[in-house]
Amino acid sequence: MSTKGSFFRPVIDTMEGYVPGEQPRDRRYIKLNTNENPYPPSPRVLEALRAAVGGDLRLYPDPDATELRTKAAEVYGVSADRIIAGNGSDDLLSMLFRACVETSDGDVAYPFPTYSLYDTLAKIQGVTPKRVSYPADFTLPLDALAATGARLTIVCSPNSPSGTLVPLSDVAELARRARGLVVVDEAYVDFATETALSILDECPNVLVLRTFSKSFSLAGMRVGLAFGSADVIRELGKVKDSYNLDRLSLVAARAALEDFAWMQGNVAKVRAARDELVSELSGLGLIVLPSQANFVFARTQRSDGRALYEKLREKGILVRYFATPELSAGVRITVGTPEENRALVEAIQAFDRP
């Protein structure tokens, strides 16, 4: 910057912004890089959206997302005063960092490697997060996490990019021992076998984050929900943008909950395709972590993650490569349709023969 200095806080000047997975415009790819759902949202969602496009768009949306929260309360069996809506769960994460993370490096902790947005949000707050390394098998480093005494501890489960599930018993144990809030980022939980929603009553310091971006096929609408104690939800509401969800997002998310079976049908297809993909990749000699999500983390014994990513890209298949020491050995592959997965397996087969 100029000698007069920057317009921005020093941490903003020196940080890298969050880098989302590519949304390429140059050509059509088989897109297995950002964990979107390969199937479209419910026709009832599209119908509700069309009906909502009209003159009412001149009016602000409901700042409290009342109808969406009421529907979510019914579907998930958690009262509406224990639910808050976000403009994607990224918005809810952002609210949490603003509300809980101040100046101390001990304010936020999470096991690592995980969703890299947490690092970015910590930097924006000007703190160094307490990152506690996962062991190679991705079991939760419970003692070390509890020992941080952080005001905010985040556990992503199933974890991205590993796909591994943190057993609920470990989450509950962590919640009992943690000093602060334990946030369970369940962006992928509909593809998994257990959810921390079931321990909310016994653990008042647990907050569960959900998103409509993956299982509900609504990444383009930006809707997330947080479930917690009424006290936690009320405090979080203080840092929210007043109209954080637009009218159409509210309509889409509510209609998606009204057609829950559509989501479950797509999830069943994705899970079956995931298990098939894991066995195919393993058959080719790749090492695949056990996944409870809609993606798998895989590495080959013959090349590194970057080479795998680049060779697949040349063949028109996008996967996600993370250039960090913990993750550069492999790539994260979103589970696509059976046809997309087949194309991926054939591409790998063509260049990764022993």
Ligand SMILES: *Cc1c(COP(=O)(O)O)cnc(C)c1O
């Ligand atoms: C996709 C994802 C989110 C963000 O979801 P949005 O609702 O699209 O903002 C949050 N956490 C994890 C771990 C994710 O993978």
